[in-house]
Structure formats: C-alpha cells, structure tokens
Amino acid sequence: MKYAVLILVLFCGMSSFGADPEPYLKSAPMLFYPGIARTARIEGTVSLQATVNEQGDTSDVVAISGHPLLKEASIQNVKNWKFGWGSPCACKVTRQVTFVYKLSGRQETPKSATAIVKWFGMTRVEIEADNVPINVQTSY
Numbered sequence: 001m002k003y004a005v006l007i008l009v010l011f012c013g014m015s016s017f018g019a020d021p022e023p024y025l026k027s028a029p030m031l032f033y034p035g036i037a038r039t040a041r042i043e044g045t046v047s048l049q050a051t052v053n054e055q056g057d058t059s060d061v062v063a064i065s066g067h068p069l070l071k072e073a074s075i076q077n078v079k080n081w082k083f084g085w086g087s088p089c090a091c092k093v094t095r096q097v098t099f100v101y102k103l104s105g106r107q108e109t110p111k112s113a114t115a116i117v118k119w120f121g122m123t124r125v126e127i128e129a130d131n132v133p134i135n136v137q138t139s140y
C-alpha cells in the first residue's frame with residue numbers, strides 16, 4: 001500500500017514537470033513594412049508579448065520595446081495570427097515575438113517587392129524593404 005501511494009505521488013508530480021504545450025502557426029496575413037516608416041527610413045527591432053488561447057487566437061498583445069510606428073504595425077500583424085495545438089487541450093500560453101525591420105539599401109523600383117519576409121520559427125520575423133527614393137528638387 002505504501003508503494004502504491006508513493007507511485008501515485010510520483011506520477012502526479014511528473015505531470016507538473018512536463019513541457020509547456022507549444023502552439024504552431026496555422027495562418028498569418030502578409031506582413032508589411034509601414035509606408036511612413038519606410039519613407040522616414042526608420043529601422044529597428046520590436047519585441048512583443050502575445051497570448052495564444054485554446055482556440056488559437058492571439059490576445060493581450062503588448063509591445064515591450066521598439067519604435068512607435070513599427071510597434072503598431074507589429075501589434076496589428078500578430079493580432080491576426082491564427083494558431084493550432086497538436087492535440088485538443090484547454091491550453092493558454094504567452095510567448096515573445098521579435099520583429100526586425102530593415103531597409104535593404106537598394107532603391108525602390110516599380111518592379112521591386114514591397115517587403116521580403118523571413119520567418120525564423122515563431123519567435124523572430126525579419127521584414128526587409130527597399131529604400132524609398134528621395135526626390136531632390138533644386139531651383140536655380
């Protein structure tokens with residue numbers, strides 16, 4: 001009897017040491033480099049914290065750091081992400097996501113892409129865009 005109680009205690013305790021469930025990204029709208037930030041040549045990193053609920057929706061998206069123009073674009077993107085779980089569960093996890101916005105150094109052309117997006121798992125997203133050309137007018 002004593003061993004049965006010990007085994008039961010160990011078994012119940014082991015479940016608390018299990019890994020947190022990890023959601024997987026099912027869908028996300030195309031990310032964008034905010035036009036006003038591109039025009040102003042603003043680059044930078046934005047760190048966000050978001051909660052994924054049992055339905056796979058993101059909520060409680062909070063910007064931890066970053067330029068205000070880039071933070072708002074990142075928050076709006078993450079709010080539209082949809083996740084799934086490996087198996088049905090009453091899961092809820094909070095994760096940090098990092099967005100890296102950078103300008104390529106190339107001049108924008110009519111044929112260039114609006115943005116190039118690189119995903120590094122669920123925690124890091126890089127968004128690169130061409131520089132908006134500067135219109136310099138000189139008068140004589």
